[in-house]
Amino acid sequence: MEKRGSPDGDPARSLEQGPEGLEGPETPIQVVLRVRPMSAAELRRGEQSALHCSGTRTLQVSPPGGGPDVAFRFGAVLDGARSQEDVFRACGVRRLGELALRGFSCTVFTFGQTGSGKTYTLTGPPPQGEGVPVPPNLAGIMQRTFAWLLDRVQHLGAPVTLRASYLEIYNEQVRDLLSLGSARPLPVRWNKTRGFYVEQLRVVEFGSLGALMELLQMGLSRRRSSAHTLNQASSRSHALLTLYISRQTMPPADPGEPPVGGKLCFVDLAGSEKVAATGSRGELMLEANSINRSLLALGHCISLLLDPQRKQSHIPFRDSKLTKLLADSLGGRGLTLMVACVSPSAQCLPETLSTLRYASRAQRVTTRPQAPKSPVAKQPPRLEIEILQLQEENRCLRAQLGQIDPKASRLSGARVAWAQRNLYGMLQEFMLENERLRKEKSQLQSSQARARDEQRLLAQQVHELERRLLCACYGPQPRPGPAPPCPCVMVPAAPCPALPPLCCCPCCHLCPLCRAPLAHWACPRRDLHLPQEPTEPLAHSPLPSHVTHSRVHQLFRSLSPKCPALCQALFGHRGFRHRPGVIPALREFLISREDSTKGGPPDACKKGDPDPAPFEVMGPKAPGDMPLCAQAPPWAPPGNPDSAKCPRERSHSDWTQTRVLAEMLMEEEVVPSAPPLPMGTPNTSPVLRGGAAVPNLARRLEALRDQIGSSLRRGRGQPPPSEAARSPSRVLPPC
Numbered sequence: 001m002e003k004r005g006s007p008d009g010d011p012a013r014s015l016e017q018g019p020e021g022l023e024g025p026e027t028p029i030q031v032v033l034r035v036r037p038m039s040a041a042e043l044r045r046g047e048q049s050a051l052h053c054s055g056t057r058t059l060q061v062s063p064p065g066g067g068p069d070v071a072f073r074f075g076a077v078l079d080g081a082r083s084q085e086d087v088f089r090a091c092g093v094r095r096l097g098e099l100a101l102r103g104f105s106c107t108v109f110t111f112g113q114t115g116s117g118k119t120y121t122l123t124g125p126p127p128q129g130e131g132v133p134v135p136p137n138l139a140g141i142m143q144r145t146f147a148w149l150l151d152r153v154q155h156l157g158a159p160v161t162l163r164a165s166y167l168e169i170y171n172e173q174v175r176d177l178l179s180l181g182s183a184r185p186l187p188v189r190w191n192k193t194r195g196f197y198v199e200q201l202r203v204v205e206f207g208s209l210g211a212l213m214e215l216l217q218m219g220l221s222r223r224r225s226s227a228h229t230l231n232q233a234s235s236r237s238h239a240l241l242t243l244y245i246s247r248q249t250m251p252p253a254d255p256g257e258p259p260v261g262g263k264l265c266f267v268d269l270a271g272s273e274k275v276a277a278t279g280s281r282g283e284l285m286l287e288a289n290s291i292n293r294s295l296l297a298l299g300h301c302i303s304l305l306l307d308p309q310r311k312q313s314h315i316p317f318r319d320s321k322l323t324k325l326l327a328d329s330l331g332g333r334g335l336t337l338m339v340a341c342v343s344p345s346a347q348c349l350p351e352t353l354s355t356l357r358y359a360s361r362a363q364r365v366t367t368r369p370q371a372p373k374s375p376v377a378k379q380p381p382r383l384e385i386e387i388l389q390l391q392e393e394n395r396c397l398r399a400q401l402g403q404i405d406p407k408a409s410r411l412s413g414a415r416v417a418w419a420q421r422n423l424y425g426m427l428q429e430f431m432l433e434n435e436r437l438r439k440e441k442s443q444l445q446s447s448q449a450r451a452r453d454e455q456r457l458l459a460q461q462v463h464e465l466e467r468r469l470l471c472a473c474y475g476p477q478p479r480p481g482p483a484p485p486c487p488c489v490m491v492p493a494a495p496c497p498a499l500p501p502l503c504c505c506p507c508c509h510l511c512p513l514c515r516a517p518l519a520h521w522a523c524p525r526r527d528l529h530l531p532q533e534p535t536e537p538l539a540h541s542p543l544p545s546h547v548t549h550s551r552v553h554q555l556f557r558s559l560s561p562k563c564p565a566l567c568q569a570l571f572g573h574r575g576f577r578h579r580p581g582v583i584p585a586l587r588e589f590l591i592s593r594e595d596s597t598k599g600g601p602p603d604a605c606k607k608g609d610p611d612p613a614p615f616e617v618m619g620p621k622a623p624g625d626m627p628l629c630a631q632a633p634p635w636a637p638p639g640n641p642d643s644a645k646c647p648r649e650r651s652h653s654d655w656t657q658t659r660v661l662a663e664m665l666m667e668e669e670v671v672p673s674a675p676p677l678p679m680g681t682p683n684t685s686p687v688l689r690g691g692a693a694v695p696n697l698a699r700r701l702e703a704l705r706d707q708i709g710s711s712l713r714r715g716r717g718q719p720p721p722s723e724a725a726r727s728p729s730r731v732l733p734p735c
């Protein structure tokens, strides 16, 4: 069966003869078969042996039902009568240890069915009690190798550092058996130089056999094991103990030369098991499945490695943690020894045959063992030349530094100090300026925030006053409850004093939609009741000729979003469908403008409107002296000579209301502008301060206040307030 490798199947021997530092020849995995003796239980059950050793390297398998024997040939075959020491010697582990000392990476692993003697072969029988050592004659391959190695190191005459790590793969999780705390799962990583490795694995340095034995005992005691039908102390995990050997070559080729690092790894695989045979249930069954899966992955890799063509391509080492960690030993540059363990019992023959086939395949797998090369030899010549050149340059520069003139060096020092001082001064100035700018910025930000607040407050006040104005116009008392959608919904309704008088017809008093009181021009049947009202086109109306259709459109569009209720009252529900109603409205406003220019209340005229903008919508030129109406309207301001004909005296507030309405109708937009930085004292009223920058807004606010106050007072029968009482900061009566 054995067709490759050295004649005696010992790969170490051929390597020992090969040149160090070069990639070695293809070397097969060394396989040794061990047949354990029949156990007491098997003997009790009267089971027969199905295996017979024929010579030192051949095993004969006799099928129980008769038939021809099947022979398997391995590097060595050891029957149940062979002692632990025999096994250690036959496996050639000492040679592997020698190669590890020379920098090779060597692996010894046991393989076989559960209860076949794998752990026994590697570490001896399970300890009889806590802290009870294994008797020396029963010590396994590991203890014997440790003893040999420590002894060898002592006689080596070169400094050697020994370290060890011990891990188990339990249910596909790597756990550190030497960890200081509780073992937690560790990741398996890969990099180009190290290949697969376990991250954060504890590696313990040891200097004596006793220390190493302690580490072994520690790991064995922490390793998972359980009892089942075939084994009372069955290992439930794969365990890997690795010795890292670091040896300094003597004499060193170069002072900076790193030591040679070899590895010797012992792998105790968990046994394959048939769940039906072992009677595993629950957790045991899960463990068995995990073990079988990983062994299957290992077998698959071995099968692929056998194919020389596929070996060059992809081998699925990543399929399991076990194959990852054995990748180098199976297909890489390591040297590997496999100890296959079997039970002699005929009852276990199917599993035994499986193990034998597995082992037969494995011994055909080859690796290319490679010893580490000397660091000097590794470097390409170009790099060596570069290093030499750099060293030379370094030496020259050091020499030049030592020859620098002390005088020159003092001068340059003064220059540096001067530069540093100046830079420091500049830096200080910048820092001060920065500080100033920062303060200024924070002041500006706070004043900006105050201005925004004031602006918001003013906008709220305007909004509130507009609302109250509408309330006052359409009804002094709003209905309790949520705000009505239309200000017309106010009961009891009262005619708005700011608007022209209502038609005498009762049907015209109410809005056809909301039934709120309406001005007579909004009545849908107004033509029937007021035949004298003009219905002609604008060109024939008594309005000035520049009041064109488009002007009226513009007026309506600007008014309707601002004051929909008032717009509705003035123009009707559909705006220009009642265009004839617009014309008198415009006429009224122009008359009121005429009144204000001719006289008006003294204080109102004095306050005056320096900005004629509200009326400019009617045209660049005011109507001026053009008589718009032969008869003055009843709401003409006092002081106007025509006011004598007025059926009722117009009060100051009446005039103001008219003016405000005119403003509201004419203004293009009501957008309070942000006031500039506050000029007055901080206690100044926001209205006054904001008003400085928003004259229209403040003026309008004051007028609205006046108007609302007077409307409400009239409703309650109170006398009008004195001029002094009209203050912007006055508290408004509730609507």
Ligand SMILES: Nc1ncnc2c1ncn2[C@@H]1O[C@H](COP(=O)(O)OP(=O)(O)OP(=O)(O)O)[C@@H](O)[C@H]1O
Pocket (backbone or CB within 6 Å): 035, 036, 037, 039, 080, 112, 113, 114, 115, 116, 117, 118, 119, 120, 121, 125, 126, 231, 233, 234, 235, 236, 269, 270, 271, 272, 341
């Ligand atoms: N060569 C041997 N001589 C005497 N007893 C042995 C031998 N090999 C194994 N045994 C005994 O057989 C039992 C099973 O051995 P061991 O635990 O090593 O099997 P295993 O293959 O490691 O099983 P598992 O895979 O379940 O861990 C143990 O009691 C062990 O002492």
